[in-house]
Amino acid sequence: MTAVITKPDTLLYDGVDWDYDKVKRVYDAIEHIALSEMGLDVYPNQIEVITAEQMLDAYSSIGMPLMYKHWSFGKHFARDEMLYRKGYRGLAYEIVINSSPCISYIMEENTMTMQTLVIAHAAFGHNHFFKNNQLFQQWTDAEGILDYLEFAKAYINQCEERHGHAAVERVLDAAHALMSQGVHKYPKKRTLDLRLEQKRERERQEYQEQTFNDLWRTVPKPVAGQRAPKSVSERKKMLGLPEENILYFLEKKAPRLEHWQRELLRIVRHIAQYFYPQKQTKVMNEGCATFVHYQIMTRLHETGQISEGAFLEFLHSHTSVVFQPEFDDKRFSGLNPYALGFAMMQDIVRIAEKPTAEDRQWFPDLAGKGDGMAAVREAWANFRDESFILQYLSPHLMRKLKLFSVHDDAEDPYLLVDHIHNERGYRSIRKMLARQYDLGFLEPDIQIVDVDLAGDRKLILHHRVTNGVLLDESDAKAVLRHIANLWGYEVQLVEVSSVSEAILKEHAVTAPSGVAG
């Protein structure tokens, strides 16, 4: 820090108003703490000052600085604007984008303390998480995303000019409806290179030589010229079925789409894929950022760089961010990811630095390791919400939050409390809570299983029903309509029980009238 201040104290700023010098000074101070004391590793930062209207704008286009045009963004804008203007809802203090350089938006209305908090939270907390978490490293391309969005925006604009608003909107509507079904959840099978291919070929050869049996030669061969009808499994294999990425399948295989329509599906699919890690790491991401800003603000206060008043202001907003209403509170709307994430991060530091006997029993590897910061950094790098909770939720924290689990069977007249925060319940509660954050479990398992290629080209989807919870009917029907619009022929969705394989419900949508595309 440069010693600009003539007063003997080391305050970085005074009062509530912010200006660029102050922001710069605060940034340098935070950077010092974050990099040298906490050992964070971040993308270069870019901080952008915006107005409330621009913040609303960014909200409605899912937080991205450039986005193609679609009515649904206008809809969200209209709603957010009304809620904001009527005072029902405040605006977020910041938005941060997983890109390199990492862009953080800060609002001009914020006080200097809020700007400090936001820089610590977004420009260092989220930024570190984006750069280091393995999900983000594996699935997102921080360097390329802004360029890609730029391309997408221009491309869609061009399509609108060439093919008309209505035609583009039709495809985008359908693609948006399928966004959750438009991600690859597992890394795709790598295409093999030549050397690997040759190696496998050799291995196959060797295997055949070892297991040669002359008997096979005597098996009668099919008569030449009479092609055997392709089996169902062969057909499925050819189409790459079953396929859970519906958008991908339609993009590659839908028979009646034109090139530009496939490209639109691809754009929406890429964007969905880009956001997939964020959906899976809500608790960790916010926990990480909240923990980082808390540490940094505390350090700034300890070293006398911010005033008591500023620190109190910070504490006020911090506590409202990590506030967790109890289940019988009117304000309760599920577990607050900020609260849970922050509590878990602090708990990890506690276990690493001051473990109890219980912690040593539950976390033999972690307890007493000493360096709490290193322990949380490791957690941030290697987990997602589900595995993180499964790994790190401690009995201590479960007691603190007084967690209990409720079993709700629609057939019973009562809800059953089946586990509480005691010795018998810890493991079950931890498992259940982890599953509550498992997207694979939360989102319905819907796959394309078959296409009747020889017949009417009917597309058949299966929903594997877990715990007897069916799909919301009217929405399912509407989405099927969208699929039919893209596919061009009849579409059928069968809800199959994952236990008994029994068919629970069928939805069907006829082929769209007129030519698709």
Added chain:
Amino acid sequence: MNIIDRRLNPQGKSLANRQRFLRRAKEQVIKAVRDASGKRGITDIENGEKVTIAAGGVREPSFHRSGSGGVRDYVVPGNKEYVEGDTIQRPDGGGGGRGAEGSADGEGEDDFRFVLSRDEFLDIFLEDLELPDLVKQKVKQSESHTLTRAGYSVSGSPANLSLVRTMRNSLSRRIALRRPKPAEIQELQALLKEAEEAGEDLEQIQALREQLERQILRSKRIPFIDPIDVRYNRFDSVPKPIAQAVMFCLMDVSGSMTEHMKDLAKRFFMLLFLFLKRRYGAVDIVFIRHTHEAKEVDEETFFYSAETGGTVVSTALEEMRKVIEDRYPAADWNIYAAQASDGDNMSSDNAKSVGLLRDAILPLCQYFAYIEVAAEHNMGLSALGRETELWRTYKQAQGPDRPLAMRRVRSRREIFPVFRDLFARDKVGA
């Protein structure tokens, strides 16, 4: 680290999205706007409005599990008294989750609420309405003219010299004719001087000298600015359209007009005012009320002050004619008039009224709307088809090329339909 100030970036990035949204939800928004305008007073119709539309057309469906049925498990915080095996009464609202996941957003899916701006509201509200006879016939005779740019010309007054055009022409001519630049001449001079000082062979000095002379001559022959380069801005004068309108509100305020009738009249006047204001920059309003005598008054008096007396319509028409003569020459103003009455008139006045209307008023007016208001409960005479005194009188003034429209209104509900009926686009010129 970079700090970038984006506050001055172009605003309204979301405008295109908003327009797309409104277009998408158009039918529902129109319906909502019509409903909203029915519910509230016309006085505040000009403000933006919070409208609620059914979420149907703007729903964004996705595959998700339904809120009821099946077996669910939740983990929730804040246990106070429960132990394993306790049962809890199912909260009201069916088998839905007890405020756990899913409903976190708290957004009702049935309705979608948002605010329309004043302009959007009026656009939709007055959509498809057109002013009859928008082009003033007398515009040709109007004296007022305005200048508009009309390219360039080779002649004109020095004040209109277009410097940029002139210099551009000059530059291209100089390049085309290869006029030597001052720098080139200076260079040659320097070379020559150098050669002379060095005492090089005379032939070379001579050659340089000749070259220099040629260049100087050339730059003298090719002028820097030639008269053929000069261009002037050209202006055309075009007649200015009349962008102002005056609206006359005529109302019978005799004892037979009830509050209800006045209210109906007021609503109609407000609509007409809004509508004119959308079309013209400035709209003046003149309120004329009459009993057996007519008087120009202010708005407050017009609607709210009580008056007694007989009913002589011609006095109002006469007053209107006088005001037009005094203040609103027909050449400069678009004149609209709306008259509200319960249909009473002194029999002896009928002939005079129709004469005035037909010969003096209608030729000056763009449009004259006569609204006959009736008591809501009175389903009697007029409903049965018997026409009132004034209705019969005015009917005589109607003609194919006379801008006179007559309608009956009995209840508030009918105001807007009648108004639309009068100004609907396809009716124009019919």
